[in-house]
Amino acid sequence: MASSDGQGGSRRVTLTEVARRAGVSRSAASFALNGRTDLRISEETSARVRRAAEELGYSPNTTARTLRTGKSGTVALISDFIGTTSFANAMVRGALQTLRDADTLLYTVDTQGDPDVEAKLLQNLLDRDVDGFLYASMFTRQVDVPPLTRNAPLVLLNCASPDIPAVIPDERGAGETAAAALLDAGHRDAIWFVGSFPPGFTGAAVWNGWSPLALTERLDGIQARLAAAGTALAGTAPIETDWDVENGRAAVTRLLGSGARPSALICANDALAVGAYHALSVAALQVPEDVSVIGFDGSALTQAVLPRLTSVALPYEELGRIAAGMLLQGDPASRPHRVPMPLVPGASIASPAPRD
Amino acid sequence: MASSDGQGGSRRVTLTEVARRAGVSRSAASFALNGRTDLRISEETSARVRRAAEELGYSPNTTARTLRTGKSGTVALISDFIGTTSFANAMVRGALQTLRDADTLLYTVDTQGDPDVEAKLLQNLLDRDVDGFLYASMFTRQVDVPPLTRNAPLVLLNCASPDIPAVIPDERGAGETAAAALLDAGHRDAIWFVGSFPPGFTGAAVWNGWSPLALTERLDGIQARLAAAGTALAGTAPIETDWDVENGRAAVTRLLGSGARPSALICANDALAVGAYHALSVAALQVPEDVSVIGFDGSALTQAVLPRLTSVALPYEELGRIAAGMLLQGDPASRPHRVPMPLVPGASIASPAPRD
């Protein structure tokens, strides 16, 4: 750093100075300031100490306290944010909301998905006496947690691993919600799902080396809800590589080209749904008059299309809040905590068009 | 926190133990491990110490080192992220890239725009011996920095204040770039700007209590570039409240309703541009055949519309990288460092339609 004075010029006031000004010992000052009653400090003395601290602008040095107590009032959010632009922010924001009330600060750390970088950062954090880890993924999935995380309390955020406290979205319930929204509008026999694995990958539990809970569980929920209504998906439209706009457009273009006449499309995420809009538009099909569309994520993309996209939202901020709360309280829950995914209504669902 | 053992069970190895195992004093061990040559430790002794450290899995306790040296290897990013969902992530990512190489960790802190919360957090960070502050805004603007930030090295990120090192986007250049893109396509006399202040606010230097450099400087750049080509804006379409999709739609709907026949729209950001698409679509005007459109930000929204929106991108990640670098190096630059905003081509610009 540039300036060589650690405190930016104005030297910090120390507990010793407060004690001297109040005319008490350092221990008495410490006890008074921390409100400890073990050794009963007279209220008058205590007030004198607090006044001295106030007058001198005293603020205790956390580094020294941490060294003594082993508690740093600090938590780290380890993530693989890089490469994903979206909702990281909301998760961090949620965590910060909870932590603020506990006077706990947040280290934000990005592993770039590199295990060596990750290990180095974790050790660095451990060296700083962090009180706990929030291990986050930008993609709901199963993870293998690195061994070092076990050296402090740990809560998984938007990912899961056996026997470790975790908070993840209720993806299955989200699937049910999406299916129910279409059933309620009267759709039954021509509902398609967009965004499944490509044929070669079907049945595999991995995608880009990950286990995307989002896909399998959303699909499960959709199928369960349709089955409960006595129907089923008309079919699934696989995508090539990623859940982005371009792949959504391509998948739906292929679907329409195959002669399929969907009454509704359930898209694995909002970007795919936007791509679906584009493909439908090129085919001169109107949303929602000709085809209803629903997505997942509840992202800003829902506002970008006309009519607005109905979507089942990922509760990122709430995930962050809850995970931070579990970490602070040491929630010993063995099963992942599931956070509901709310329906965010747009105008992309209507009654099915009469079939020829 | 839940677990009461600060180190998660496996007690940490200390320098004393390394020294004992290597058969040297703690000072010798410290010097050897830190590669200091002041007291010439024999290479053989030094190697013995390093081996002992390795075998014991020693990692120095940063808290203790910080208490002793006053340097924490830590920097804080103070921001007003809340309420904005977008690019925070990219700025953080950029900062992390730079800091990683300096073994520096990042505290992420959100002030919620509340000065009291801000002051409390700043004091908390100072109590932890942070080596510096990155003071960030999600909106390019002038800021008054809170006094406490002056107790450590400070770099402003995406905002500016007199006499404080700052890194901000080249908004004026971005305006020129946008205007040039339209001029190059042949537009001249029917170029409108969407997203100016509402009439009542015109001339005021504040918006939501802020000074939005983005608006004034982008507009300056646009006007300068058009003037250089011997022309000028046909007019500006003010928005009601915010730079979002709905306000963009409303503004352009009003514009078209007034009888204006724009050949091109320069929208103050991507969200407004998306709203412009919607209004044009309702008016049965095609992008870009009938009206060319360009936005600012380079956000994911550019992909969400058909045809893709051309936009002048905010270089958030680079802003973060550069600001972190300035903080680490103590860059004493007095004038704000300007980062170029690149044109991200879409398909929303074409030659103007022949006028009736």
Added chain:
DNA sequence: CTGAAAGCGCTTACAG
């Protein structure tokens, strides 16, 4: 009720 002292784990002058 109060005060003197130890100790958290380091770094670094200082004396040999």
Added chain:
DNA sequence: CTGAAAGCGCTTACAG
């Protein structure tokens, strides 16, 4: 070349 000691700023048993 090496070692004993001070000290960073706290908290907290312990003896009065």
